[in-house]
Each structure stands twice: as structure tokens, then as C-alpha cells.
Amino acid sequence: MLFVFWIEQAFGAYETRRQFVEGNFGGCFRRFFAMIVLTVLVALQKGKVTEEELLQQKVELLKRLVSKGFSRGKIEALMGFLKLYVRFGKRENDVKFDEAIELLLNKPKETMGIVEFVLERERRLGEKRGLVKGEKKGIEKGIGKGIEKGIEKGVEKGIEQGIETQKLHFANTLLSETDFDDVKIASLADVTVETVQKLRKEKEDVA
Known part of the structure; x- marks a missing residue:
């Protein structure tokens, strides 16, 4: 994936993963760019985990994007990237992921002021x-x-x-x-x- 290659060439594969693990994006990544990195990290799991685990990782990333208050358009763009480059082998997992996207993007946050x-x-x-x-x-x-x-x-x-x-x-x-x-x-x-x-x-x- 050219996008993944560019990210790792720019910041280094080790540094990219370390920032994700430590949750330290301040000063190194802009807020939205940090979430792009998270998206790429999930994409890198393709072939390394089961489809069920990959589905869970995708949904967890989606939840995190929603909790951070990103716009629907930005979230859909990142989810579109995942759907394009990290495809499930089972159609049912695509359906589950689409349902999670609609549910989480249409559901008002309970803590919303x-x-x-x-x-x-x-x-x-x-x-x-x-x-x-x-x-x-x-x-x-x-x-x-x-x-x-x-x-x-x-x-x-x-x-x-x-x-x-x-x-x-x-x-x-x-x-x-x-x-x-x-x-x-x-x-x-x-x-x-x-x-x-x-x-x-x-x-x-x-x-």
C-alpha cells in the first residue's frame, strides 16, 4: 500500500508504532493526522490476526474517532480507506462493519453537552x-x-x-x-x- 509506505518512510515504522502504543501524538502529529496513523496501523494488521480480531480492531478505531469528535465526513473517509485496503474474506464481516459505522455515526453521544x-x-x-x-x-x-x-x-x-x-x-x-x-x-x-x-x-x- 503506497499510503502505508509513505507514512513509514516519513516517520519510521518503529516510531509510528511507538507513538500509537504510548498514545503520544502531541507535538509530533496533528490531531487528525494521528487518527490517520491509527487507521494505517489497523491496516497493517491484515493477515496477522483473525478476521474476527480485525473486525474488532476496526470497530474500536471507529469508536475512538467518534469519541474524539471528528466529523462524519472525516470518519467516513478513513473508514473508506480501511474498507478499500483491508478487505474481509467473509462478506458477513463487511456487513457487520457497515452496520457498526451507521450505528455509531447516527447515535448521539450520551455525554454530549x-x-x-x-x-x-x-x-x-x-x-x-x-x-x-x-x-x-x-x-x-x-x-x-x-x-x-x-x-x-x-x-x-x-x-x-x-x-x-x-x-x-x-x-x-x-x-x-x-x-x-x-x-x-x-x-x-x-x-x-x-x-x-x-x-x-x-x-x-x-x-
Whole structure:
């Protein structure tokens, strides 16, 4: 695996394993890069352990990524790497691993604080609302044009409108349920600071 070769050439196979065993990633690896190293270390176990043990190692790595608070996208990227380069011989183990991924990525953490809970809840609800609304508007516009190109453009534009609506809803929720400043809310909701300031003023005017 070229990726594994690169990691070990850059940091040394011994040093990579030692950092993992000691859990000492500070100053040597960035937080996310450390988890990439963990992923590679699990990959290196291919052929050295039983499939059941390998499945357990994969799931344990998945749990660790979730507990560290990494985004779903980053976790799925690393899990995709494992699925591609560390394949099970038994199809049933692939199914079990996929089920573990869905279960752990969709299950809210029990220790999640109010702010993290709001972020997680609104991201999920907003994403669902944005996609549903976008698809509906897109299909309606596409049908009106009556051609496949119109449907594609309509869906794309509709989804974009839905996502923008979701961002505004998310920003409003953060304004109501957190004490974050405008800059942080803008960053989390992926909107401009001016947009957050406008929303905050509207809330103050209503109050």
C-alpha cells in the first residue's frame, strides 16, 4: 500500500508504532493526522490476526474517532480507506462493519453537552430539510421545462436553495440556544458575519 509506505518512510515504522502504543501524538502529529496513523496501523494488521480480531480492531478505531469528535465526513473517509485496503474474506464481516459505522455515526453521544447536541441535531435536521425541499423544487421546475436538462438544473438549484435555508435556520438556532459570538456562529453555520448580525438584529427587534 503506497499510503502505508509513505507514512513509514516519513516517520519510521518503529516510531509510528511507538507513538500509537504510548498514545503520544502531541507535538509530533496533528490531531487528525494521528487518527490517520491509527487507521494505517489497523491496516497493517491484515493477515496477522483473525478476521474476527480485525473486525474488532476496526470497530474500536471507529469508536475512538467518534469519541474524539471528528466529523462524519472525516470518519467516513478513513473508514473508506480501511474498507478499500483491508478487505474481509467473509462478506458477513463487511456487513457487520457497515452496520457498526451507521450505528455509531447516527447515535448521539450520551455525554454530549447542550451546545454539541444543538449542533448535531440542527445539522441533521437542516440537512434533511434542505435536501427534501431542494429535490421537490428542483423536480417541479424540471417537470415544468419538460426536458432532462431542466430537471438536472432544477434539482441542483433547488438543493442549493434548500441548503441556504438550512444554514439560516441553523444560525437562528445558535443565536437562540447558545452564547456564541457572531464570528463563531457564522463559521459554524457557513454564512457571513453580516448575515448573523442581521439575524441577531431581527431577533432583538422582535423581542
